[in-house]
Amino acid sequence: MLIAALLCLAVPALADMSGEWVFTRASLQGASISADLLGIDGSLILNEDGTASYCFAAEALTGLTWTETDTHVLLHQGNATPLALKKQDDGTLAVSDAEMLYVFAREQSAQKGGFTINERAEMSDFLGSWHATGVTNGGLYTSLTADALDLHVRVEGDTAAIRFGSDSEISAACSFEDGKLLVADGEGTVTFQLCDNGDICFSLTSDDGYEAVYYLSKDE
Secondary structure: OEEEHHOOOOOOOOOOEEEEEEEEEEEEEOOEEEHHHHHOEEEEEEEOEEEEEEEEOOOEEEEEEEEEEEOOOEEEEOOOOOOEEEEEOOEEEEEEOOOEEEEEEEOHHHHOOOOOOOOOOHHHHOOOEEEEEEEEEOOOEEEEEOOOOOEEEEOOOOEEEEOOHHHHHHEEEEEEEEEEEEEEEEEEEHHHHHHHOOOOOEEEEOOOOOOOEEEEEEOO
């Protein structure tokens, strides 16, 4: 039942769209081209008070306000037609012209420190007790307190156990393969990986395709 317990974790709703965004890449007929290669700078700032600023390829729009729908962020300037940036499944925003799609991602300072997966992890790296400390969703990292998600995972040899708060532990078999810890029961498998900062993480994907990555730090 451990897998069922993990899969009951809701993928959190995408964070508020306010904040700083930067142009990262463009797409042309399915081919991705980095902003550096194009030599184009772009930025988007969505303030919590509903004002906004937008600059792309040295062209700045001023006096903006912004609103959002389920599918788009809309930039308003007077009576002009709003500039629509589409919410992408990967948490980015994109605006298009007749030829290309231009993609904006949240400013890196709002993300989880750029941690990458340690592909050379060993089984011993996963042993011990861990607790949830954060989640990345839509490119934005959010710290988790015990009030938000009191999740604990304990790994001992070929067994892993999960506990929510003061509930009883639920156990399942685990194995190690290609630098990953695989925790499985009759209902499925959850894959844990080691981050380069020593955290471990696993991901969940909602029915509508949004992915959340949960980070756990080792108990002291």
